[in-house]
Amino acid sequence: MQRRTILTKSTAVLVGLMCSSMVRAQDLKPYLRARPLICAHRGWTSPAGTENSLTQMRQTHQAGPFMMEIDLAKTADGTIMLMHDREVDRVTTGHGLFSALTDARIATLRLRNGHGTPRDPVPTYDKVLQWAAATPDALLMLDIKDVSPHDALQPVQQRGLSERIVVLTFKKQQAREAFAADPKALISVLVTQPQDLEAYAGMAAGRQFAAYIPQNSPPSLFQAAHAKGAVIITDLLGPTAIMDAVSPSEGAHRAHFLPIDILVTNTPLKLRAALAHQL
Structure with a gap:
């Protein structure tokens, strides 16, 4: 079957899921048939937006469908909220270490958009999960950072929501804890060489896992992960991760030739257009 036919059918599957008259929660698996599933890095449609903002996520979802990548961090009171940086200076109206700030202090801050304009409050993880639970087609990619699995x-x-999320892990101990924490969640592990696939396949003990493969890895590594039955994740991100280093057209080209299941980008609308151009 030619790639054009596959993409056309995958698009139909995705539209069908979105437009079904029976609104019910969908797990991740049907969306992976519409390969590649586009993941909006930090929940925005472009770096001009507001990262890790619930308002932005709602807008991105309406423009989608896209998976949402979000970053978790704990406050001084132990509450999990959305924040990428250890310090709040770059993205909020405040200053200092996020982990040193109380919930009350963080409630006074506003997230800045890509132009530096104050916008939304810092959302709690609970509010984001509440939104996702009430939105049947919401899919989340969790960068848990220093929050325990x-x-x-x-x-x-x-x-x-276990079957509607991907959990990013980048170290073996973190991955081991994530596998143990939720038997239904899709756990992503960092794969940089074929030996990693063997190690994590053993850790998963027959359970499907996701292989996060760096974008410049050889095609053989993507093929090896695919042969293992792993869900394959890669990205178009640049060194700072705020901007993409790979253009939407090149990202679409890679998705055409490589078995990529989830593709993370800062510009999901442009990537979607580039993928559609290949139809």
Whole structure:
């Protein structure tokens, strides 16, 4: 079957899921048939937006469908909220270490958009999960950073969202804890060489996992991960991750020739247009 036919059918699958008259929660698997599933890095449609903002995520979702990548961090009071940087200076109206600020202090801050304009409050993780639970086609990619897998995944399980998320891990111990924390969640592990696939396949013990493969890896590594049955994730991000280093057209070209299931980008609308151009 030619790639053009596959993409056309995948688009139909995705539209069908979005437009179904029976509004019900969907797990991740049907969306992966519309390969590649586009993931909006930090939940925005472009770096001009507001990262890790619930308002922005709602707008991105309406413009989608896209998966949302978000970053988790804990406040001084132990509340999980959305924040990428250790310090709040770059993205908010405040200053200092996020982990040193109380919930009350963070409530006074506003997230800045890409132009530096103050916009939205810093959202709690609970509010984001509440939105996702009420939005049947919302899909989340969790960069849990220093939040333990147990703490990140317990509220996911409580809201019945385990099969609609991907959990990013980048170290073996973190991955091991994530596998143990939720038997239904899709756990992503960093794969930079074929030996990593063997190690994580053993850790997963027959359970499907996701292989996050760096964008400049050889095609053989993508093929090896595909042969293992892994969900393959890669990205178009640049060194700072705020901008893409790979153009939408080149990203679409790579998705045409490589078995990429989820493609993370800062410009999901442009990537979607580039993928559609190949139809």
